[in-house]
Amino acid sequence: MAEEHRLPLGFRAAGYACGIKSDPQKLDLALFVSERPCAAAGVFTQNEVVGAPVKVCRERLPRETARGVIINSGNANACTGQTGIDDAVWVTAQVAGQIDCAAEDVLVCSTGVIGHFLPLDKLEAGIPSAASALDDGNHAFLAAARAMMTTDTVPKQASRTIRIKQGEVTISGACKGAAMIAPNMATMLAVVMTDARMSPAALESALQQAVDRSFNCISVDQHTSTSDTVLLLANGASGIEVDGGSQEFQQALEEVCRELALQIIRDAEGAEHFVTIDVTGARNREEAARIARSVADSPLVKTAITGNDPNWGRIVSAAGYAGVPFAEEECSLTINGHAVYERGAPTGIEEGPVSAAMQTGDVSIGLVIGRGEGACRFWTCDLTAEYVRLNSEYTT
Amino acid sequence: MAEEHRLPLGFRAAGYACGIKSDPQKLDLALFVSERPCAAAGVFTQNEVVGAPVKVCRERLPRETARGVIINSGNANACTGQTGIDDAVWVTAQVAGQIDCAAEDVLVCSTGVIGHFLPLDKLEAGIPSAASALDDGNHAFLAAARAMMTTDTVPKQASRTIRIKQGEVTISGACKGAAMIAPNMATMLAVVMTDARMSPAALESALQQAVDRSFNCISVDQHTSTSDTVLLLANGASGIEVDGGSQEFQQALEEVCRELALQIIRDAEGAEHFVTIDVTGARNREEAARIARSVADSPLVKTAITGNDPNWGRIVSAAGYAGVPFAEEECSLTINGHAVYERGAPTGIEEGPVSAAMQTGDVSIGLVIGRGEGACRFWTCDLTAEYVRLNSEYTT
Incomplete structure (x- = not known):
């Protein structure tokens, strides 16, 4: 059973099956709506090739008057040219008509097959139905999280309620993970909502910092999608004003983002091991991150872990080609707490217990x-044989 | 049957089984020796963590008076600290004693398990036997190529004889490829010899250019080894002087290097498809190479190819995260000659024939x-399930 997560005050959600996915029973349309205008910020893929929804959202964010987010799964609306952009704008206008706001106040995300146009007829019929299902209950939040899924096996939600100043602020989010079936494209999407009141600028900087320490610190297969998006909406419904310097808020936001990010790793396709990499003693955080990513993305490190093989040579050498200068005599390594390599030399530890x-x-x-x-x-x-099987099945 | 390749004039080779590998029948010691002093140059791994032989060779190259190369497989002599360096120097001295030169005129490479010290007793007994087997025949050259192998399934050799000025010059090389079994480390090693007469400086620049267009343009699993080494020796035994500007020599050298590099890809562990990636229309060669490498190293692209799936979305998006700016409207893609994506839009081609x-x-x-x-x-x-199986087997 999924844990129960509640929406922050003043938010409603819905999940609906409008027939974009081949199985018509599967939820494929998620709505997140605030009853009042929200501050909103986003962080997007660094890919040079981006989906149409990313282009539309980038243009609209940050903003002070956002009202909601529509997400469809089953079609990424990526590599679809100007038609794709027009379609994404049209989708936001359909939602705006239902919740009575300007189209520009609606944000949009899409995930699924690449290079196909959105089925506008299905969306035109589905959006009013989804809007009429909007609800502030936990069940609606869960349905929206489910409607974001592609090959995720479980919905992904996280929430924190913290006391700030005179009252309580809630931060809740849902995301979908990196799981792929040919010819679909992995995409990482997350929507995080809070009932705190914040300026768009403060929101954007808080989000960037939280994403840097959560979603930007995970990798399943190093393939940055065209559509990766994390959105943060703050509607102020709690009445609590949070400024950019609030440590409590920043920490809670990072916790929510990290919890969502780690759910993506735990649900990665074919994965059998969950791996935490701590790099310390680098000249700065950026160099530490570069080394960690190099280790995380090495197929040789990943396959050694698949086989429970404490193959420290692969780890140290993957660190060595990260493009960060260091001296191997200053390098030490532990695996699950066991020292295997110390200041450039093997410790000679028994490998069995490791x-x-x-x-x-x-x-x-x-x-x-x-x-x-x-x-x-x-x-x-x-990296398992199951990952290869799932991603090499010829499905077109 | 392996093709017959001959050594350039004035070179001899040998392959010998001295017992470093667990199977005492397997060749594990290769010698390449020139009867006269050679100009020699090398290109080495960019990894921050490098094997002891790389440290020793880097210090000795380029040089005018090299006499030979000793290579052992079965032990990489990497991550072995000062002892490893001392051992590598000792090995060159043993060879020098056999062929009557200074230890500094002998180069050394090692490939195999990482983090273990070389078995000096076995080398001490094996080196004289290998030296007494030195021969200028094709069979000895093939034996040396075999002795370099780790999990390679076939020996890898290439040669070209070209007419320059008043006579013939031969360029011949042998290499081993990137194939791994836990806890061993992949290593790419190549020795290329020529009977042309060249200065060390001209040799080094010719080698760097050839390697940039051959060994530096292949990737099996993006894991740069600690020991990658390409050596080029020119002994002048043909009597033909080649200067740095010789296009014919440069082209033949590139062909030999490319032929060796492609043998590595064809013999990559678990591989079922040989993939050529041509990136054109980039601002410069370096950006084109960065995009090509990003596509080559994407597990999603590799697994799509495993499944014969013309999944162009994965290819275009892998290009998009290479860190090279471009506009998707200017991007087009063919797969085996079929146009699948043109100027930022799908061509709508039937996928079956592709x-x-x-x-x-x-x-x-x-x-x-x-x-x-x-x-x-x-x-x-x-990237196949067989690659994962081979590299996740727990063998320690």
């Missing part, structure tokens, strides 16, 4: 660089 | 960026 610790399915890699104070925690999964 | 073309095992991807004249040809293979 391998046994890896068999739990949780692997933690601690890499010390010895150059400074920069640190980064990064999460990934292993 | 998939059928991919089933031949040879896949060619043509990506046009539309920004300039920069081009790069890059080679890779697919």
